[in-house]
Amino acid sequence: EAGVAQSPRYKIIEKRQSVAFWCNPISGHATLYWYQQILGQGPKLLIQFQNNGVVDDSQLPKDRFSAERLKGVDSTLKIQPAKLEDSAVYLCASSLVTGANNEQFFGPGTRLTVL
Amino acid sequence: DQQVKQNSPSLSVQEGRISILNCDYTNSMFDYFLWYKKYPAEGPTFLISISSIKDKNEDGRFTVFLNKSAKHLSLHIVPSQPGDSAVYFCAASAYNTDKLIFGTGTRLQVFP
Numbered sequence: 728e729a730g731v732a733q734s735p736r737y738k739i740i741e742k743r744q745s746v747a748f749w750c751n752p753i754s755g756h757a758t759l760y761w762y763q764q765i766l767g768q769g770p771k772l773l774i775q776f777q778n779n780g781v782v783d784d785s786q787l788p789k790d791r792f793s794a795e796r797l798k799g800v801d802s803t804l805k806i807q808p809a810k811l812e813d814s815a816v817y818l819c820a821s822s823l824v825t826g827a828n829n830e831q832f833f834g835p836g837t838r839l840t841v842l
Numbered sequence: 843d844q845q846v847k848q849n850s851p852s853l854s855v856q857e858g859r860i861s862i863l864n865c866d867y868t869n870s871m872f873d874y875f876l877w878y879k880k881y882p883a884e885g886p887t888f889l890i891s892i893s894s895i896k897d898k899n900e901d902g903r904f905t906v907f908l909n910k911s912a913k914h915l916s917l918h919i920v921p922s923q924p925g926d927s928a929v930y931f932c933a934a935s936a937y938n939t940d941k942l943i944f945g946t947g948t949r950l951q952v953f954p
Contacts (some may be wrong), residue, residue, distance in 0.1 A: 731885070758940070769846070769931050769944030770886070783941060818885055822940065828874050828893070829940050833885030 729753065731834035733819050739840045745807040748837045752800070752821030758782075759796055760831060761804050762818040770818055776802065809841045845869045846934050848945035855952050861919040863948050865932030868913065872934040876942070877906060877917050880929045889930070890917070922952045 732751040740746050752759050757778050762770035773792065775782040778799040787794070791810070796802040806813055816838050820831040847866045855861045865875075873894040878886035892899040892906045892915065899906050905918045919926055932945040 736883075767946065769933070769946050770942075771944070772941055775941070820885070828891070828935075830888050831940070831942065833878075833887065835883065835885050 731819055731821055731832055733817075733834040733837055735837055736835065737838050737840075739842065740809055741842050742811055743808040745805065746809055746839060747803050747805045748817050748819075748839075750802045750804070750819030750834060752802070752819070753832055756821035756823055756832070757799070758822045758824060758829070759802050760820040760822075761794055761802070762820065762833075764816045764818055764836070766815070773804070806839075809839075811841050814839055814841045844946070845872075846932055846943050846945040848930075848932055848948050850948050851946070852949040852951070855922045855950065857924055857952055857954050858921045861917075861922045861926065861950055861952065863917040863919075863930050863932075863950065865915050865917075865945055866913060867915075867934050869934070869936065869943075870913070871936040872943075873937045874935045875906070875908060875915050876933045876935075877904075878931045878933060878944075880931065880947070886931055919950075922950075924952050924954065926950060927952050 759776045761773045764770040773787045774784040774794045776796040779796045794804045816836040818836045820833045822829040822831045876891040877889040879889045880886040890904045908915045929947045929949050931947045933942040
């Protein structure tokens, strides 16, 4: 079974530029998550999708971050414009369903460096 | 406000010995706890979990203990192996939700 795929693996941009990350969850997984992991911290949930609907985006900085999952499968996360403090690893995860105690499977992440 | 805390950023253990990783939480609504393991340049992978109705869960070399009154859990690895060298994250979720709150991680190094 293929795991969660993410691209690109690394991205370096200058502040005020835009960037987009792509995630392909495990086939058949209805729930998709985007996390931000700043160096020295644990992953922090940015947004959670159930199929193509948003379940939780309470910690997404909506003035600069956006995410979509148009057909309930792939998802993109965009930052526009980027700030220095956005430097982090962006992790995508998926789970079979939404609900308590469902295992989340993580992709390898995209490491973003904002200069 | 850090609801899940891992106060030891690193731990070094000799191969064959026991590794004990600790985690404290503040939110009494948490009822499900997980440990994830992360190698460099990879995403976290699920290791073991425990529900608040239990105080111990064992899976091979890995055992998680939960002390609800102290709001504390620990992961025991016995015996430790060099391949266990990784960053370990403690995570928690509240009743009827799958939103995970992660700790800051503990880097475990197992040396020969």
